Amino acid sequence: MEVRLDLSWRLVLPVIIGIMLLLSSCDGGKKENEAIKKKCDTCRTVTKGFKEGMERTARSMYEGGDADWEEKKLGSYATSEMRFIEVTESLCESKEHDCHNLLEKEEELLEQWWKEHLETPDLFQWFCIDNYKVCCPENTYGPDCEECPYGVERPCKGAGKCMGAGTRGGSGKCKCNAGYKGDLCDICKDGYYQVMKNETHTTCKACHKACTALCTGGGPKGCKKCKVGWLWDDETGCQDVDECVVEAKPPCDIDEFCENTQGSHKCVACHGACDSCLGEGKDKCVKCKKGYEMKEDGCGDTDECEQENICEEEHMECHNVPGSHYCDCEDGYDRVGNECVDKALFQANNETDQASEESSENLESTTVEEGEVGASSGDQQAVLTDGAKTDEKETNFDNSEFREDLPKEKDDEILKAGQEIPNPSDDSENMPTPQSLREEL
Numbered sequence: 001m002e003v004r005l006d007l008s009w010r011l012v013l014p015v016i017i018g019i020m021l022l023l024s025s026c027d028g029g030k031k032e033n034e035a036i037k038k039k040c041d042t043c044r045t046v047t048k049g050f051k052e053g054m055e056r057t058a059r060s061m062y063e064g065g066d067a068d069w070e071e072k073k074l075g076s077y078a079t080s081e082m083r084f085i086e087v088t089e090s091l092c093e094s095k096e097h098d099c100h101n102l103l104e105k106e107e108e109l110l111e112q113w114w115k116e117h118l119e120t121p122d123l124f125q126w127f128c129i130d131n132y133k134v135c136c137p138e139n140t141y142g143p144d145c146e147e148c149p150y151g152v153e154r155p156c157k158g159a160g161k162c163m164g165a166g167t168r169g170g171s172g173k174c175k176c177n178a179g180y181k182g183d184l185c186d187i188c189k190d191g192y193y194q195v196m197k198n199e200t201h202t203t204c205k206a207c208h209k210a211c212t213a214l215c216t217g218g219g220p221k222g223c224k225k226c227k228v229g230w231l232w233d234d235e236t237g238c239q240d241v242d243e244c245v246v247e248a249k250p251p252c253d254i255d256e257f258c259e260n261t262q263g264s265h266k267c268v269a270c271h272g273a274c275d276s277c278l279g280e281g282k283d284k285c286v287k288c289k290k291g292y293e294m295k296e297d298g299c300g301d302t303d304e305c306e307q308e309n310i311c312e313e314e315h316m317e318c319h320n321v322p323g324s325h326y327c328d329c330e331d332g333y334d335r336v337g338n339e340c341v342d343k344a345l346f347q348a349n350n351e352t353d354q355a356s357e358e359s360s361e362n363l364e365s366t367t368v369e370e371g372e373v374g375a376s377s378g379d380q381q382a383v384l385t386d387g388a389k390t391d392e393k394e395t396n397f398d399n400s401e402f403r404e405d406l407p408k409e410k411d412d413e414i415l416k417a418g419q420e421i422p423n424p425s426d427d428s429e430n431m432p433t434p435q436s437l438r439e440e441l
């Protein structure tokens with residue numbers, strides 16, 4: 001066992017380590033590219049802000065005043081250190097860490113542009129691409145700003161994105177749009193068909209949903225093969241199979257109805273009142289469940305309490321519940337066997353019964369003391385009260401007839417009540433029965 005564990009670890013560990021290394025290297029490359037992109041984005045923001053700052057300071061220079069003096073002053077201010085500071089001061093929004101960072105690091109480079117290349121209009125090109133070297137011209141990528149596949153005009157033949165384009169990072173590979181593949185994104189992926197293709201352009205469209213991955217054209221007729229749940233028809237191509245009308249074997253259970261869907265079907269449970277049905281709702285029942293009957297608006301609850309011979313014992317009440325009914329004793333009555341007995345009477349008898357039980361014990365002991373040998377069970381019975389002389393049948397609490405239709409909770413209730421009553425099989429002779437109680441009182 002240990003050897004096997006050892007072996008498997010020796011096999012698995014290198015694999016795990018390999019996967020982790022691979023992941024981390026992929027992740028590293030991705031992170032690096034993201035960092036490069038972020039640098040370029042920040043640089044773009046900075047140069048854009050610089051341009052805006054220049055426009056702002058230019059306006060303020062022209063505001064009113066002596067034109068002659070202004071022009072002299074302007075000439076010097078336009079290229080002055082003072083204006084440069086004014087522009088750079090408000091360049092970054094207060095919390096832009098990357099922006100402040102870049103300014104701090106590359107302020108000299110910016111100043112160089114300010115002093116020597118103010119005439120070069122494109123600060124972004126000069127600063128971010130040519131000198132700070134974090135960005136590339138559009139649709140070029142990587143450290144040397146190589147052209148993206150299929151050129152800078154329409155990289156990836158217009159059907160994908162060139163990875164890392166515009167930055168000094170990225171692989172330059174095409175990430176194709178949905179439905180396209182290939183180095184130049186000019187091949188249709190599985191599940192798509194070619195609508196047109198020439199030297200420069202490829203158009204792919206998704207196959208119809210009835211097709212397996214391959215199709216030669218649009219619609220259900222374009223399928224090379226139909227998916228499961230669809231059947232080929234020479235006229236119309238792949239057609240949905242209505243599983244619900246296939247007669248050989250009903251696709252759903254008896255208490256469910258079938259709903260056809262495109263390429264498949266659903267089995268939906270019938271309404272609770274139905275035994276079987278053709279659709280949703282109680283009005284779609286074919287047959288009602290036990291305890292329900294067909295009414296005007298479909299299967300409805302049968303009120304068993306309105307029937308004859310239901311809970312007809314004295315002081316017994318009938319309760320109708322959906323799909324069923326149960327019998328219960330009126331207030332103040334307790335159930336004993338199949339009958340309802342006045343609580344007060346039952347209580348009283350319970351006490352007297354206990355008393356008689358005690359006295360019977362006394363009697364028994366006296367008879368033994370008197371030395372009467374062989375006190376038979378018959379003798380014993382003689383000392384018991386009349387009421388206790390009972391028919392076996394009467395004391396046999398068979399509630400099964402009642403329990404049958406009872407909801408769960410009610411059943412439990414009865415069982416509980418049953419527990420309070422002495423077990424007839426153990427002590428049947430001492431059991432009070434409703435009949436005996438009544439007789440006694």
Ligand SMILES: *[C@@H]1O[C@H](CO)[C@@H](O)[C@H](O)[C@H]1NC(C)=O
Binds near residue numbers: 198199200201
């Ligand atoms: C290729 O197709 C596109 C789109 O239909 C069209 O604009 C272009 O002129 C075509 N090129 C050639 C070389 O036929």
Ligand SMILES: *[C@@H]1O[C@H](CO)[C@@H](O)[C@H](O)[C@H]1NC(C)=O
Binds near residue numbers: 346347351420
């Ligand atoms: C009968 O007496 C016993 C013992 O005192 C008691 O536990 C039980 O609840 C009584 N039964 C009824 C129905 O009052």
